[in-house]
Amino acid sequence: MPVSLTLNGKPVTLDTGDDRRLLWVLRDDLGLTGSKFGCGIGACGACTVLIDGKATRSCITELKAVAGKKVTTIEGLATGDKLAPVQEAFLDHLGFQCGYCTSGMIMTGQSILNANPKATREQVAAGLERNFCRCGAQVRIIDAIADAAKAPTAGAQK
Amino acid sequence: MTKRSDGSGAAAKGRRQRTLSEAAAEGRAIAARDAVERTAYANAAALASHDSEQSAGSGEFGFGGTMRRRDFVSLTATGLLISFSVKPLEGMARGRWNPANLQRPSPDFNAFVHIGADDRVTLLVGKIEMGQGVMTSLPQMAAEELNISIDKVDVVMGDTDLCPFDMGTYGSLSILALGPVLRAAAAEGKAVLMQMGSVKLGVPVDQLEVVDGILRSKADPSKRVSYGALTGGNRIERKVDGPAAMERVGDFTIIGISAPRRDAPAKVTGKAKYAGDIIPTGALHARILRAPAHGATLKSVDTSKAEAYPGARVVRAGSLIAVLHAHRDEADKALKLVVAEWNPSPSVLDDKNIFEHLEKHAPAPQTGRPRGNVAEGEAAAADIVATKYLKGYVAHAPMETHSAVTEIAADGKVTVWAGTQMPFGVQSQVAQALQLPPAKVRVITPFVGGGFGGKSVSNQAIESAVLAKAAGVPVRVIWDRSEEFFFDGFDPATVVNVRAGLTREKKITFWDYEVIAAGGRGLQEFYDIPHLRTNTRGTWGTGSGTLHPFNVGPWRAPGANANIWARESHIDALAAKAGMDPVEFRFSHLAGSARMATVLRTAVEKFGYKPKAQAAKPGQRANVGLGVALGIDAGTYVAGIAQVKLDRATGEITVERVVIAQDMGIVVNPIGAMQQLEGCVTQGLGYVLSEEVRFKNGEVLDKNFTTYTLPRFSWVPKIEGYLIANNELPPQGGGEPAIVLMGAMIGNAVFDLTGVRLTQLPFTKERVKAALG
Numbered sequence: 001m002p003v004s005l006t007l008n009g010k011p012v013t014l015d016t017g018d019d020r021r022l023l024w025v026l027r028d029d030l031g032l033t034g035s036k037f038g039c040g041i042g043a044c045g046a047c048t049v050l051i052d053g054k055a056t057r058s059c060i061t062e063l064k065a066v067a068g069k070k071v072t073t074i075e076g077l078a079t080g081d082k083l084a085p086v087q088e089a090f091l092d093h094l095g096f097q098c099g100y101c102t103s104g105m106i107m108t109g110q111s112i113l114n115a116n117p118k119a120t121r122e123q124v125a126a127g128l129e130r131n132f133c134r135c136g137a138q139v140r141i142i143d144a145i146a147d148a149a150k151a152p153t154a155g156a157q158k
Numbered sequence: 159m160t161k162r163s164d165g166s167g168a169a170a171k172g173r174r175q176r177t178l179s180e181a182a183a184e185g186r187a188i189a190a191r192d193a194v195e196r197t198a199y200a201n202a203a204a205l206a207s208h209d210s211e212q213s214a215g216s217g218e219f220g221f222g223g224t225m226r227r228r229d230f231v232s233l234t235a236t237g238l239l240i241s242f243s244v245k246p247l248e249g250m251a252r253g254r255w256n257p258a259n260l261q262r263p264s265p266d267f268n269a270f271v272h273i274g275a276d277d278r279v280t281l282l283v284g285k286i287e288m289g290q291g292v293m294t295s296l297p298q299m300a301a302e303e304l305n306i307s308i309d310k311v312d313v314v315m316g317d318t319d320l321c322p323f324d325m326g327t328y329g330s331l332s333i334l335a336l337g338p339v340l341r342a343a344a345a346e347g348k349a350v351l352m353q354m355g356s357v358k359l360g361v362p363v364d365q366l367e368v369v370d371g372i373l374r375s376k377a378d379p380s381k382r383v384s385y386g387a388l389t390g391g392n393r394i395e396r397k398v399d400g401p402a403a404m405e406r407v408g409d410f411t412i413i414g415i416s417a418p419r420r421d422a423p424a425k426v427t428g429k430a431k432y433a434g435d436i437i438p439t440g441a442l443h444a445r446i447l448r449a450p451a452h453g454a455t456l457k458s459v460d461t462s463k464a465e466a467y468p469g470a471r472v473v474r475a476g477s478l479i480a481v482l483h484a485h486r487d488e489a490d491k492a493l494k495l496v497v498a499e500w501n502p503s504p505s506v507l508d509d510k511n512i513f514e515h516l517e518k519h520a521p522a523p524q525t526g527r528p529r530g531n532v533a534e535g536e537a538a539a540a541d542i543v544a545t546k547y548l549k550g551y552v553a554h555a556p557m558e559t560h561s562a563v564t565e566i567a568a569d570g571k572v573t574v575w576a577g578t579q580m581p582f583g584v585q586s587q588v589a590q591a592l593q594l595p596p597a598k599v600r601v602i603t604p605f606v607g608g609g610f611g612g613k614s615v616s617n618q619a620i621e622s623a624v625l626a627k628a629a630g631v632p633v634r635v636i637w638d639r640s641e642e643f644f645f646d647g648f649d650p651a652t653v654v655n656v657r658a659g660l661t662r663e664k665k666i667t668f669w670d671y672e673v674i675a676a677g678g679r680g681l682q683e684f685y686d687i688p689h690l691r692t693n694t695r696g697t698w699g700t701g702s703g704t705l706h707p708f709n710v711g712p713w714r715a716p717g718a719n720a721n722i723w724a725r726e727s728h729i730d731a732l733a734a735k736a737g738m739d740p741v742e743f744r745f746s747h748l749a750g751s752a753r754m755a756t757v758l759r760t761a762v763e764k765f766g767y768k769p770k771a772q773a774a775k776p777g778q779r780a781n782v783g784l785g786v787a788l789g790i791d792a793g794t795y796v797a798g799i800a801q802v803k804l805d806r807a808t809g810e811i812t813v814e815r816v817v818i819a820q821d822m823g824i825v826v827n828p829i830g831a832m833q834q835l836e837g838c839v840t841q842g843l844g845y846v847l848s849e850e851v852r853f854k855n856g857e858v859l860d861k862n863f864t865t866y867t868l869p870r871f872s873w874v875p876k877i878e879g880y881l882i883a884n885n886e887l888p889p890q891g892g893g894e895p896a897i898v899l900m901g902a903m904i905g906n907a908v909f910d911l912t913g914v915r916l917t918q919l920p921f922t923k924e925r926v927k928a929a930l931g
């Protein structure tokens with residue numbers, strides 16, 4: 001059954017089996033490899049995308065679950081040529097090392113800000129509790145997202 | 159001194175809105191001028207063509223720097239190419255550093271520096287970027303020596319066709335060992351260009367200066383010529399194997415600044431490519447049938463249902479049985495249709511009885527350089543403390559599982575993109591597996607999603623190559639998380655037995671130390687101890703043959719986490735026995751190491767550490783405990799103090815604050831060094847508080863993050879790092895030092911609070927509760 005959705009602002013219809021996992025449709029079928037495979041069970045957060053603005057683990061999400069919804073991946077977070085404030089903040093604070101968890105951290109951060117554009121440092125940290133960064137960039141990731149919360153357009157929903 | 163406190167982490171540059179193209183310019187050198195592997199991306203680009211902006215962007219970023227062979231040939235057809243060789247560090251070409259003896263004989267050329275007619279400098283190094291930041295700091299070192307701005311320096315890393323041989327990226331050696339080579343190569347490049355410039359301008363060398371890649375007469379700056387103009391049109395090659403005159407520390411303008419990380423733009427936009435992101439045309443995912451336990455053997459297998467799954471193929475190659483499918487999630491489903499029966503593993507070991515096994519079966523001791531006579535020292539002891547310390551197996555658990563893709567061209571040339579710390583080792587292994595000369599195999603290392611030592615073995619790359627050959631199509635192997643836990647070369651379980659004694663004057667008189675299965679890293683002694691013996695029974699490199707039920711291998715500062723935990727716990731126990739404050743006690747044994755005394759003093763001052771009124775009594779600090787630890791790792795001296803809280807009802811330890819002071823010689827990139835320090839503290843929380851691999855009869859019971867818990871955001875303390883300026887010393891290792899202190903700092907802090915000594919890592923809630931009684 002073909003599934004229609006809005007992907008990074010553009011309508012797409014995908015006829016690849018509606019029980020396929022969103023992560024692998026994005027990566028293998030669409031070449032959007034910014035979302036990463038980390039655990040396959042929704043436990044680490046590397047595959048996080050936004051569905052209607054809310055952080056969702058794409059590795060355990062079936063394609064049919066996003067029918068008619070707005071899906072945003074890391075590739076679609078910038079507006080045209082402009083990075084989102086949360087991406088800017090990751091650059092400023094160097095909120096990464098190896099970078100593999102980074103897309104998921106940024107998308108989770110955007111989701112936190114979508115829900116609460118004035119999120120405090122503590123609220124940001126709490127919102128990241130289910131994401132893992134093995135390199136140990138946690139302090140800078142929190143700093144980055146908390147700093148992005150100060151930007152006027154932090155919560156502009158994607 | 160460089161300082162960063164929690165919360166002040168913005169990079170040096172001010173906050174401003176960047177555009178994507180500006181971000182791309184910042185990160186341009188990553189891609190070594192837009193030279194991505196177009197064949198590999200063609201498929202992904204075509205698939206992504208519903209959104210042309212996305213595919214257009216990828217060429218600007220690429221990954222850890224590679225280029226097509228013909229680009230390299232044309233790049234180096236003209237210009238100045240400096241090759242620099244260095245003898246390998248003693249012992250590194252053999253033994254544990256080169257376990258299968260697969261590496262090429264060294265010495266070889268370790269760094270290439272190319273200066274082109276376009277005034278751009280290209281470094282070609284065999285190191286890889288796995289988050290540690292050398293993609294930025296190595297160009298800094300070359301730019302410094304060449305007197306050229308860092309944004310004119312490109313870097314190509316970890317490509318066996320383009321880069322000179324390199325043993326691998328491990329041991330905090332990129333800056334420590336390769337740095338001087340690269341600096342010397344760059345310095346030689348500058349010296350050659352000065353000579354040429356002198357002839358061209360008719361000005362003696364000593365009257366020339368270089369400003370951002372332009373030579374000019376000091377007396378008449380209008381007499382000038384650029385590096386590129388000097389080399390233009392000519393091919394000049396120099397091979398150097400001696401020292402070259404290098405910039406003096408006092409003249410540094412690029413080394414020592416927090417240059418922007420080159421990988422940053424690609425990593426915040428999702429464009430950074432890892433091995434699993436490379437999708438050659440027609441590539442299939444492979445999911446490989448795996449034994450349920452180490453030592454289990456295949457009794458029977460029926461693949462007929464998997465073969466019938468739409469789009470799936472079953473391929474057998476050697477001992478591998480794999481299900482191939484264009485889509486990973488469907489390959490997963492098809493693999494589940496394979497019905498296999500297994501003979502059970504003969505292993506009877508588990509995570510409880512392993513310590514007894516290790517003590518019984520570890521190889522005979524090797525005694526490190528002893529001091530004095532332990533029996534004599536023991537005779538002089540008024541008090542003796544003897545303790546057995548235990549530590550379980552710890553997984554690397556990088557967020558990127560072992561991943562690789564192999565494509566075999568029509569002419570037989572094999573290209574492997576692999577997430578590996580040892581591209582040249584993989585090249586040899588793949589060549590061996592496919593029975594090809596190494597020159598027919600090219601290994602390209604994209605960004606690596608964390609390594610920590612765990613990607614020094616890269617069997618996934620061999621699997622992808624063998625399957626690609628058998629299947630006749632490019633094959634992607636991306637290990638599942640359970641495969642990652644199963645095949646990881648864990649940090650070994652370790653037993654440490656320490657006996658040590660004090661004189662009536664509260665001085666350590668003897669130290670008798672035995673370490674089983676961890677090797678001797680971290681045991682470089684800096685305390686004043688007259689009689690000392692260190693027995694090492696097996697190392698982390700000792701194969702899995704009989705000692706361990708699965709693979710073990712190097713884990714960030716291999717062996718040192720166990721050794722320094724045990725040593726510094728025991729020093730603390732002796733301080734308590736002496737009735738002395740643990741900081742005072744340490745100072746009283748540091749007369750022979752001024753450098754260590756300085757880092758300890760710095761940590762004490764920055765923390766604001768105060769001895770307790772009654773040093774030997776637990777508590778007294780308003781419900782917190784403070785723990786101190788010292789260590790040397792990769793030439794860096796490090797001291798740390800941790801503050802912890804404890805929930806006695808649950809046994810849960812909370813680390814509230816960690817102060818680290820380290821002397822790492824010249825600091826090449828302060829923010830990069832600080833990121834490594836913070837990473838050490840944060841990652842270290844895991845092996846101290848929660849991480850331990852559970853296993854039984856060859857089965858690894860931890861299969862995912864549901865039972866194996868990595869440090870979470872809520873665990874992370876306030877981290878304060880202090881880098882002590884020591885410009886007398888070349889840059890030392892920075893990737894590992896602070897992590898070695900974590901066990902002892904936290905354990906000693908719990909002792910400070912409770913008077914209870916924790917002797918088994920990790921300090922899980924259950925163990926802490928049991929220890930508190």
